[in-house]
Amino acid sequence: MKLTTRNAEIIVAVLLALCSIGLMIKSAQNRIDWTVEDNMGAGFMPFWLSLGMLICTIITMFKWFTKKSPQSNNNEPFIDPEANRYVYVTILSLIGLILGTAYLGIYISLIFFLFFYLKYFSQKSILFITIFSLATPVFTFCFFEWLLKITLPQGISEPLFYPIYDLMY
Numbered sequence: 001m002k003l004t005t006r007n008a009e010i011i012v013a014v015l016l017a018l019c020s021i022g023l024m025i026k027s028a029q030n031r032i033d034w035t036v037e038d039n040m041g042a043g044f045m046p047f048w049l050s051l052g053m054l055i056c057t058i059i060t061m062f063k064w065f066t067k068k069s070p071q072s073n074n075n076e077p078f079i080d081p082e083a084n085r086y087v088y089v090t091i092l093s094l095i096g097l098i099l100g101t102a103y104l105g106i107y108i109s110l111i112f113f114l115f116f117y118l119k120y121f122s123q124k125s126i127l128f129i130t131i132f133s134l135a136t137p138v139f140t141f142c143f144f145e146w147l148l149k150i151t152l153p154q155g156i157s158e159p160l161f162y163p164i165y166d167l168m169y
Contacts, residue, residue, distance in 0.1 A: 005074035006064075013060040020054035023047075086121070093117055105155035107137040 024047055031041025032048075063069040079087060093116060100109030114133040118124060124132075144150045145161075146168055154161060 003078045005071050005076055005078050008078040009069070009071040010061065010064045013057045013064065017054055017057040017061070020050045020057060023050035024054070089120060090117075093120075101153055101155065103155050105157040106152045107141055107154065108157045109155075110137045110140065 027043035027047035027050060030043030031038075032043040034040040034044055060069070064072045067073055093113060096116075097109050097113040100112060111133050114136055115129060118129045118132065119126075122129070140152075141164075144152050
């Protein structure tokens, strides 16, 4: 099946509908009502937002079947063949970031990811790319670990952070 804009519309609508149903089922395991005494239950907002998303996807599917939306009449390729290279490089580099995070930790992996991604896609100088690739994980560390007190995965690089933790705590 050729991935046209028409096909992509129905595929995304079906996937979003399935996600909506899954979220509604999971949310319904918690209390989804709203009482004056107890206020809203933990599943209230996720359930009703998922129901709204399901209704929107059903409307999209109806428009697709009746060919009432511009996308449902568009048989051009969904992704320009020349753009496929960018999509594949992005997907592969994100997979590398995720795998690197599991082993090296988020901060080290983020340095490599940003350096590669900016070098591959941007026209910036190597100095800018280096500074940005090093500054972003530092900012991320300060924001999550220091300000919010949320520890992100550090993998084998965790011992490098012990002196910083001694200063912080």
